[in-house]
Amino acid sequence: MYFKQFLNDETGCSSYFIASRQSNEAAVVDPDFEVQPYLDLARERGYRIKFVIDTHLHADHVSGNRRLAAASGAEVCLHEAAEVAFPCRKLRDGEELRLGQVVLRVVHTPGHRPESISILVINPPRSPEPSMVLSGDTLFVGDVGRPDFGGPEGAREQYASVQKLLGLDDYVAVFPAHFEGPCGKGMCGRPSSTIGFERRFNPLLQVPQEEFVQRAAEVPARPLNMNAILATNQGLGNYEWARPGGDGEVARLSADEAPRWLREHQAFVLDVREPWEYAAGHVPGAVSIPQADLALRLAEIPKDREVLAVCASGGRSLRAAQFLKRLHYEQVANLDGGTNGWIKAGQPVER
Numbered sequence: 001m002y003f004k005q006f007l008n009d010e011t012g013c014s015s016y017f018i019a020s021r022q023s024n025e026a027a028v029v030d031p032d033f034e035v036q037p038y039l040d041l042a043r044e045r046g047y048r049i050k051f052v053i054d055t056h057l058h059a060d061h062v063s064g065n066r067r068l069a070a071a072s073g074a075e076v077c078l079h080e081a082a083e084v085a086f087p088c089r090k091l092r093d094g095e096e097l098r099l100g101q102v103v104l105r106v107v108h109t110p111g112h113r114p115e116s117i118s119i120l121v122i123n124p125p126r127s128p129e130p131s132m133v134l135s136g137d138t139l140f141v142g143d144v145g146r147p148d149f150g151g152p153e154g155a156r157e158q159y160a161s162v163q164k165l166l167g168l169d170d171y172v173a174v175f176p177a178h179f180e181g182p183c184g185k186g187m188c189g190r191p192s193s194t195i196g197f198e199r200r201f202n203p204l205l206q207v208p209q210e211e212f213v214q215r216a217a218e219v220p221a222r223p224l225n226m227n228a229i230l231a232t233n234q235g236l237g238n239y240e241w242a243r244p245g246g247d248g249e250v251a252r253l254s255a256d257e258a259p260r261w262l263r264e265h266q267a268f269v270l271d272v273r274e275p276w277e278y279a280a281g282h283v284p285g286a287v288s289i290p291q292a293d294l295a296l297r298l299a300e301i302p303k304d305r306e307v308l309a310v311c312a313s314g315g316r317s318l319r320a321a322q323f324l325k326r327l328h329y330e331q332v333a334n335l336d337g338g339t340n341g342w343i344k345a346g347q348p349v350e351r
């Protein structure tokens, strides 16, 4: 067999290219938006991409699944619970996809999303047992996928799904869909692990179910442009332009200089935090547009006025500002240190 992991530093996503060196058939799992690297690899090595599989409908990046399938003649595959508006092969729990001698066995692992799957990779000439699991956003290295996209039952389902994977042998290598990024909060940064190591040292796997559910409920902010990205991945709209990114220079303002600047420029203050964070206290006059909604609410952001992007500590708002810059909002600045820094500097707060 052939196996290659692709790491995208901008999104924190991992994707996978798996092939049989006997039949030259290949599968790509969780393809990045930019699909040329997979096509180049297939061409260089003489592989034919037969399956393009997403382990779930991603909320943080636009999948390249349909573009890669169109360019390669492959079949797009998703779990049957995925609600999509385009034709695809609907995978079921236990179903096996074959690449020559290599077997990809689907395991339904709902929780992060209702349609989340993990994929066991089996290479029978070496062993009848799986040697690897592509664990999607179910099991990460040092963490599990956030369960809040899976609805109220998400955390309980995620617990059961993770337990299912922990039933695998210790030696099974774990290759998740993320090594960083907003789909989890405590990922270690290593791009792979083993079932044995995670069972013993993953902090969330050391606690009973009730505590797991409790800790899993402390979720980070929803990803930038999540609603537009999810709709794109479902085929319900095309907001490919809403994928995060952009490394444009963004002006920075400190909490000390911001009040005067705001007065002088009559600027629009854009608070991209979650509604509950905004409600707890915000820069006076700030307008709440959570980053998850940003792409779908652009009409509310003036292009002819200075805009000051604000979040809790300056990270989320910087990425939002860079995204706006990419869309030609030229007058965007970022509040360094965010609302926390603003409060620390003794500036007034509105509730």
Ligand SMILES: [Fe+2]
Pocket (backbone or CB within 6 Å): 056, 057, 058, 059, 060, 112, 137, 183
């Ligand atoms: Fe995800």
